[in-house]
Amino acid sequence: MRYIFILIFSLFSPPVLGQGWEDQRLFSNGTSSQTLRILSNTDTRFFAPIIESFLATQPSLSIDYLVTGSADLYDIFRTSPAEFDVVISSAMDLQFKLANDGYALPLNDIVHPNWAQWRKSLFAFSTEPAAIVINRNAFKGILTPKSRQDLIEALRARPETFKDKIGTYDVRQSGLGYFFATQDARSSETYWRLTEVFGSLNARLYCCSGDMIDDLISGRIAVAYNVLGSYALGRTDAQSEIKVILPSNFPTTMMRSALVSRETRFPTAARAFIQHITDIQADGEKAAAFPLPPLDQTAKPLISLGPELMTYLDILKRRTFIQEWESAIIQ
Amino acid sequence: MIEVGQISGSLRKRLIITLIGGGAVLAVLIYLIVRTYATQIAQQGQDSILGASVTSILDAANLRKGDIEIDFPYASFSMLKTASDDRIFYAIYQDDKFLSGYERLAKMNPKTGTGSTFGNTIFKGANVRLASASRTLVGEGLRTELSITVAQTRDSLNGTLNRIGQNVALFGAGFFLLVIILAFWATSAAIAPLARLTSSITRRGPHDLSPVISPVPREMAPLVFSLNKLMGRLDQSLTRSEDFIAEAAHRVRTPLATVRSYAEAMLQRVEKEENRRAMRSMIRAVDESSRAAGQLLDHAMITFRVDNLDRRTVNLSELVTDLVIRLTPIAEMRDVQIKLEAGEAIQVSADVILIQNAIRNLIDNALKYAPQESVVDIVIVANPRPEISIKDEGTGFPNEEMHILANRFERGSNSESITGSGLGLTIAQDVAEAHGGRLSLSNQVKGGACVTFSF
Structure with missing residues (x-):
């Protein structure tokens, strides 16, 4: 059953390595001479306002914004680092590895908090927790779960209701999903129990959070686990259908990060773009005008930028x- | 006149250069030693963390159904976090077969069970320090060797080393500065007694030959001892010759007086003009000798007094007026008029007897050389310094001899017809110098000599 879903998704999802993108948009005012190519796994709607405000200050530039999944993004960029100028991804581990392996250009004069950057080449600019998102209808009459433990109990109590109604990342496909799963597993054994429950309820596996939220809104699934809260909240049209819950015991928090390709053709423009994002996102007031969650300056992140x-x-x-994950989720 | 002798090098310079040179060598040595030591320690720090990381990965390895499984902990890498965000690389090999990590990372061949081996290499364009260790895993019918290499860039280490290097360099520079200050201080402290001795000898009067009695360091004692002995001998021989001259002059004067009185008596009795002339020449010669003897005595007296000046406040005008009054009869005998221009009272601190003697000699000279019916002008001024000028209308000093006339027994080439010992100017000059002044000779434009005695 599960494999059929994967098959369906793989039919729908574009063949990324053939340079077919999930989304691609060219931001230009027609007079530009340089085109920055930004490789990103972040939905265009989150970045469009930031790019537009950047281009307003840099009229001679245009930006080609290319969206793909985090794992694909990592592979594409490693194969052809000269094709892209800026890389933006929510998969911290993959971004870190790119920087560690020398794919990032050090930008020594960017002003940014020390904990939110690595080697002056990888810059974190948002703090986003992984959330449990539920369909309000499915939980009618049931106490809304506040934590992973609550969720396990709720699911165990009504297996017939939630059978086939759970969605989570396929960690084999999604870089961000794998990152969240491994961090969850590192933090608590609860993750494995939860995964086993998901497996027993025949959970659907998704490559991307967008699809997962779509299915959640349509009622096809009742619970989406480890979805980016910001994405769910971004769907303002559907706030009456869904509810975003940040697990109270330990929220897994990710920082979206950006780097400039070492082989960029426009280092000055790319540098200016990074400075622009970090300026906006590190300042809570400025960031409020933009859809991306700001960089949380108050609490140091549990998952920091480091070799680990x-x-x-x-x-x-x-x-x-x-192997462990498969044996837990495929039953 | 004063000869310094040959100067070869400088004690002060030699001392300072030796001390500063030694300090510089020490500072460099300190810098090198501390830096090397710090480098070792910092390197050991990085090595031990790399080693721990390697060990933690090795420890997590086990064989499951013939497959190697390494579930190494998060800490294996998180312990490698540094302030400079160093990059890390690692490689896992099973019996030379690459399993995981960075394949091209240089594989060192550590011996099993000997702990980690360390080395440096360049990987992905960065200088890295690497640690390797291996472990033998034994499973069902399988024996396999697992080796792990973990590498880390050296940015943080280099940062630390640079900081240490800077601090040590600063420390060395400070040390060197201190050495320079100490060198100057030590040198002047060492040289000071020498300078003190020099100035105490320089400050002495021209005839002070007393031994040095102020304490000197042991190293200088032989020098001072020799100096004192030399001065003692000099003093003795000087005194002896002065005594001898005084004694001789005294002994000559008495018989001369006797000879003169007999010659005078004889002159009364001799009638023959030829004999009378001879007698007169004899009396004049006796006078001359007696006068010379007198001046020799004066000179000896002055030499003695000059060493022990008896300074008192003297009214110069009064003193000179007195002398002029006393010398007026002699002047009148020669039909010479003495004109004195003295203003108000001029007070000087001086030895009265010496001044009297000197000025009398000068006026005496002027009277001797002044032609008949002429005037000797004596002018006393108070500013800018007290001065007495004595001018006559005679032939003046011969220009080419002016600078030697004040030497002992030196007489002008135009003075043959005039009695004199050649000591008058010497006495005046000695007195002037003993009072810190000087005697200057010149000729007036209208003719005649001018001697100025200034304080």
């Missing part, structure tokens, strides 16, 4: 993790 992010990217570690 590479732990779960190890082939052996990943193989072990995926």
Whole structure:
């Protein structure tokens, strides 16, 4: 059953390596001479206002904004780093590995908090928690879960209601999903119990949060686990259908980050763009005018930018993790 | 006149250069030693963390159904976090077969069970420090060797080293500065007694030959001892010769007086003009000798007094007026008029006897050389310094001899017809110098000599 879903999704999702993008938009005022190519896994609607405000200050530039999944993004960029000027991704571990492996251009004069950058080459600019998003209708009459533990109990109590109604990332496909899963697993054993419950309820696996939220709104699934809260809240049209819950015991929080390709053709423009994003996002007041959540300056992140992010990217570690995950979710 | 002798090098310079040179060598040595030591320690710090990381990965390895499984902890990498965000690389090999990590990372071949081995290499364009270790895993019918290499860039280490290097360099520079200050201080402290001795000898009067009695450091004692001995001998021989001259002059004067009185008596009795002339020449010669003897005595007396000046406040005008009155009879004998221009009272601190003697000699000279029916002008001025000028209308000083006339027994080439010992100017000059003044000789434009005695 699950494989059919994957098949359906793979038919719908465009063949990324053939340079077919999930989304592509050219921001230009027609007179520009340079075109910055930005490779991103962030939905265009989140970035369009930021890009437009940037272009307002840099009329000679235009920006080609290319969207793909985080894992694909990592592969594409590693194969052809000269094709892109700026890389934006929510998968911290993959971004970190790009910087560690020398794909990022150090920008020594960017002003940014020390904990939110690595080697002056990787800049984190938003703080976004992974959330449990529920369909309000499905939880009518039931106490809304506040934590993972609550969720496990709620699901166990009504397996017939939630059978086939759970959605979560396919960690084999989604870089961000894998990142969230490994961080969850690192933090608590609850993750494995939850995954086992998901497996017993025949959870649907998604490559991307967009699809997951779509299905949640339509009522096809009742619970989406580890979805980016910002994405769910971004769907303002559907706030009456869905509810975003940040797990109270330990929210897994990710920082979206950007780097400039070492082989960029326009280092000055790319640098200016990074400065523009970090300026906006590090300032709560400025960021309020833009759809992306700001960089949370008040609390240091639980997951920081550091070499430990590479732990779960190890082939052996990943193989072990995926095996465990598969044995838990596929029953 | 004063000869310094040959100067070869400088004690002060030699001392300072030796001390500063030594300080510089020490500062450089300190810098090198501390830096090397700090580098070792910092390197050990990085090595131990790399080693711990390698060990933690090795420890997590186990064989499951013939497959290697390494569920290494998050800490394996998080412990490698540094302030400079160093990059990390790693590689996992099973019996030389690459399993995971960065394939091209140089693989060192550590021996099993000997702990980690360390080395430096360049990976992905960065200088990295790497640690390797290996472990033998034994499973069902399988024996395999697992080796792990973890590498880290050296930015943080280099940052630390640079900081240490800077601090140590600053420390070395400070040390060197201190050495320079100390060198100057030590040198002047060492040289000071020498300078003190020099100035105490320089400050002495021209005839002070007393031994040095102020305490000197042990190293200078032989020098001072020799100096004192030399001065003692000099003093003795000087005194002896002065005494001898005084004694001789005294002994000559008495028989001369006797000879003169007999010659005078004889002159009364001799009638023959030829003999009378001879007698007169004899009396004149005796006078001359007696006068010379007198001046020799004067000179000896002055030499003695000059060393022990008996300074008192003297009214110069009064003193000169007195002398002029006393010398007026002699002037009248020669038909010379003495004209004195003295203003108000001029007070000087001086040895009265010496001044009297000197001025009398000068007026005496002027009277001797002044032609008949002429005037000797004596002018006393108070400003800018007290001065007495004595001018006559004679032939003046011979120009080419002016600078030697004040030497002992030196007489002008135009003075053959005039009695004199050649000591008058010497006495006046000695007195002037003993009072810190000087005696200057010149000729007036209208003719005649001018001697100025200034304080």
